[in-house]
Amino acid sequence: MVETVLLIDDDKATQYINKRIITKHHDFKNVLTFLGGDIALSYLKSINVSFIKKPQLILLDLNMPSMNGWEFIEAYNQLDDEIIEHSKLIILTTSTDPRDISRSKNIKGVSDYIIKPLSNEKLDLILESYFVNS
Structure with a gap:
């Protein structure tokens, strides 16, 4: 069971469907x-407050205007280790660019x-890969 998911995407329709x-x-x-990403980052920085749940899963779009996914990841990696270690960050994007895929494999966190669209099958794979023993 994944208790808390952060879904970061600037497209309201996509966000609604994925949610x-x-x-x-x-x-x-x-x-x-x-x-x-900037709003999500502010939320994550506020997690030190005891009543705020740490997310177990973060689904992140890459192409966003105010702070793109890569910028978010860079800032995310500067957060408290307790937050980073508690969460799995997964890029959820329309980009099939091999450079993006390769870059994601070499970035901490x-x-x-x-690749979008999100589906039950992809959620099942996430569960099997990262949460089977949680």
């Missing part, structure tokens, strides 16, 4: 949505690279 897919899946509980 519905995640919440309808029986192994995902809470989905918090953010329209930009990125667990996986998934």
Whole structure:
């Protein structure tokens, strides 16, 4: 069971669809949505407050205007280790560019690279790969 998911995507329609897919899946509980990496980063920085749940999964779009996914990852890697170690960060994007895929494999903090659209099958793979023993 994945208790808390952060979904970071600037496209409201895509975000709505992905949130519905995640919440309808029986192994995902809470989905918090953010329209930009900068807003999500502010949330993650506030996690030191005890009542705020640490996300177990972060789904991150790459192509966003105010702070793109790569900039988010760079800032994310500067956060407290307790947050980073608790979360799996997965890029969820439309980019099939081999340079993006290769770059994601060489950046600290990125667990996986998934091409949109999100589906139950892809959520099942995430569960099997990263949460089978949690």
